[in-house]
Amino acid sequence: MNPRAVRLIGFAALLTGLPACQTVSDLSKRLDPNPNANMIRDVPDKRTSIAGENNLASQRQTAAEAQSEELMYGSSRFFDDAQTADTLVPADDSQTRGESFVFRNAPIDAVLNEVLGERFGLSYSIDPSVTGSITLRLDGILTPDQAVAGMDAALRLQGFEIVESGGNFVIARVGQFQGSVSKPVFLQPNDVLPPGTSLAVLQIRYASVSEVTAIAKSMLAEDLIRYGDDARGFVVLSGDPEQVSAGVQLLKSLDVNWLSSVSTALIPVVNASPEEIASDLEPILSRLGGVSVVPLERLQTLMVISRQRESLDQAREWIARLDKGARPQLMRDVLVYEARYVNAEDLVALTEGGSASSSGFTTSAFNEPRKTSGRREVTDRPSETAALPGDTFSEPGTSLFESLSIRVDPGRNAVVARGASVELESLSELLSLLDKPKRQVLIEATIVEVSLTDGTSLGVQWDLVQDRLSATFTDTGSGDLTSLFPGVSVSYINTDIAAVINALAATSDVEIVSSPRMLVLNNETARLQVGDQVPIITQSAVSVSDPGAPVVNSTTYRDTGVILTVTPRIRAGGMVEVDISQEVSGVSETTTSSIDSPTISQRSIQSVLAVPDGSTAVLGGLMSSTRSYSRTGIPILKDTPVLGAAFRSTNQSERRTELIVLIEPTVVVSEEPSSDIPALLRAALVRARGAPAT
Numbered sequence: 001m002n003p004r005a006v007r008l009i010g011f012a013a014l015l016t017g018l019p020a021c022q023t024v025s026d027l028s029k030r031l032d033p034n035p036n037a038n039m040i041r042d043v044p045d046k047r048t049s050i051a052g053e054n055n056l057a058s059q060r061q062t063a064a065e066a067q068s069e070e071l072m073y074g075s076s077r078f079f080d081d082a083q084t085a086d087t088l089v090p091a092d093d094s095q096t097r098g099e100s101f102v103f104r105n106a107p108i109d110a111v112l113n114e115v116l117g118e119r120f121g122l123s124y125s126i127d128p129s130v131t132g133s134i135t136l137r138l139d140g141i142l143t144p145d146q147a148v149a150g151m152d153a154a155l156r157l158q159g160f161e162i163v164e165s166g167g168n169f170v171i172a173r174v175g176q177f178q179g180s181v182s183k184p185v186f187l188q189p190n191d192v193l194p195p196g197t198s199l200a201v202l203q204i205r206y207a208s209v210s211e212v213t214a215i216a217k218s219m220l221a222e223d224l225i226r227y228g229d230d231a232r233g234f235v236v237l238s239g240d241p242e243q244v245s246a247g248v249q250l251l252k253s254l255d256v257n258w259l260s261s262v263s264t265a266l267i268p269v270v271n272a273s274p275e276e277i278a279s280d281l282e283p284i285l286s287r288l289g290g291v292s293v294v295p296l297e298r299l300q301t302l303m304v305i306s307r308q309r310e311s312l313d314q315a316r317e318w319i320a321r322l323d324k325g326a327r328p329q330l331m332r333d334v335l336v337y338e339a340r341y342v343n344a345e346d347l348v349a350l351t352e353g354g355s356a357s358s359s360g361f362t363t364s365a366f367n368e369p370r371k372t373s374g375r376r377e378v379t380d381r382p383s384e385t386a387a388l389p390g391d392t393f394s395e396p397g398t399s400l401f402e403s404l405s406i407r408v409d410p411g412r413n414a415v416v417a418r419g420a421s422v423e424l425e426s427l428s429e430l431l432s433l434l435d436k437p438k439r440q441v442l443i444e445a446t447i448v449e450v451s452l453t454d455g456t457s458l459g460v461q462w463d464l465v466q467d468r469l470s471a472t473f474t475d476t477g478s479g480d481l482t483s484l485f486p487g488v489s490v491s492y493i494n495t496d497i498a499a500v501i502n503a504l505a506a507t508s509d510v511e512i513v514s515s516p517r518m519l520v521l522n523n524e525t526a527r528l529q530v531g532d533q534v535p536i537i538t539q540s541a542v543s544v545s546d547p548g549a550p551v552v553n554s555t556t557y558r559d560t561g562v563i564l565t566v567t568p569r570i571r572a573g574g575m576v577e578v579d580i581s582q583e584v585s586g587v588s589e590t591t592t593s594s595i596d597s598p599t600i601s602q603r604s605i606q607s608v609l610a611v612p613d614g615s616t617a618v619l620g621g622l623m624s625s626t627r628s629y630s631r632t633g634i635p636i637l638k639d640t641p642v643l644g645a646a647f648r649s650t651n652q653s654e655r656r657t658e659l660i661v662l663i664e665p666t667v668v669v670s671e672e673p674s675s676d677i678p679a680l681l682r683a684a685l686v687r688a689r690g691a692p693a694t
Contacts, residue, residue, distance in 0.1 A: 098141045099138075100141070115138070116147060125169075127171060127172035159174055163241070184201050186201045187201065189205045198238065198244055201237075202252070207254060210230055212251055262306065262307060265316060277302060277323060280322050292306075304319075335415075338414045339414065344413045344414055351406065401417075401426070441522060441568035442520075443518045445517075445518075445566070449510075449660075450660060451511075451655070514530060518564075525567040529561060530561050532587070534557065534558050536600075539553070560600060563585075566579065580619075581606040585600055585601065588601060603624060622659035
């Protein structure tokens, strides 16, 4: 048997094992080594000369003819009727006719002794309850098993049975003797069932256990088949020995080798695609029954599987009629890959090793695509007059696929490539590897302002905060507690932001300035601003020739409030590099000069951190002091020289605060971009509700 025939047998085995709900088209998708690649085969190229087209068509036809048709006819027998051959006795051979026994009103014990004991030398015992006489005729008895089976059938008419126990036979009332029930008989497909067996375990060699038992249950007594195991391939039968024997015989008849029964053919096609011919054949073969056609695009071949040889020959004739040369002028294949996650121009830049160009390409040369599952579309072939534009594809150059012409369709975010099938398949696999969803990071940031008292004049005492947490504050270097001296300091903690805020609120007065939450793509920048744009005078001008001319001011606007800019970068080992810029600014009246512009006080942090995924980075040490003076007293009198001091009082207050920024990055690990994001946001909102109200 040649290697291709061996592969054919393997495929037929796969097909016969498919569930009934699967279609042949589903199987062809599983056989295709690159099922997501959408190929447009045999696209006419108007730029190719007539001689070149005829030469290419001739080469294609020669290659297809070199791949000859392969046939394998099966037996078309799907049950084994040879299992009953041992019951048929030739009538013309006097040496094999067997024994005949005739008894009329003879005692049962005498009949058993004559048939089982004297003629076949079998050992048996008779229960005392077995009495009476019997009339019977047995013909063609050749073996002891046949003798036991014949006697058992006759005795059952009188309420007795023959069962085997320990190598001997026992004659008793039906159901009285239970020895054989507790001892199952294990049968291989070629084994003979011992007479009187009421519990048998039959091994199924070829067929599906669930399929043969479903057929057998419609013909056998109810509850005869007790259990079937597809994984281990056996069936358990229990009941009346005669019914068990009939069930075993039926199951053996159904247990046939489907691979040797079905007929198969590999038929190469020359002038059309296998998928087109298979589609044309479907309405024809659907009425024929028992015939399946599988298009194998990679081999330019159709696989036909049939239960009957005649149906296979009819299918071959129809394939020959449909494989006509409607388009003899051929060119190379075309791949259309619609990118789902990545910009198509970026994909082309990666494959070509340079920048991508999308100028001049449109999809107007193609017919409307028919939708398929997945993220790609199989584009129909163009008509004979629809040619690709001459400047659509770039010339082969320094690409990783030098023989391919690759362009971008920006409207559909698609990569269009033209060239040899093998390289197009490799390109499709590479594009699938590159076209992956970008990972995202959920950034939870909380800006907290802590009021400092005499006990915390040097800043927040993190050792006191740490005592109220189960986690510890560490830096990335030594793992010890970060320095508490005033100034910018960085700590890391393996707990959430709400826990840190609750611990701070237990030791100091805490005010949450802002608590933004943002979802950011990896390596992208997000900016959040809550505040006002404040006008600031940058230049004043007045005309020197006109004394009454007004002053003209140039004004610019300055962003104030809470401004957060963050860029996450996911690193290996569960780390997230966070480029953060945080500013908290306020506006007050200018008192130190005569400039008519507000004074902007700001506190900002700009840093790059490496934070473990799901951990919290604490940036602190931004302290500020606000001093205020107020004078109160009796009007008029408090402003009297010399004596006014007796009627007024002067108050001076100072407020010192420390600004703390808490950053918690969480990597969104789901393959689908938005699957677990709502859950993360809900969890963040729940944690926010747990923060203390101020």
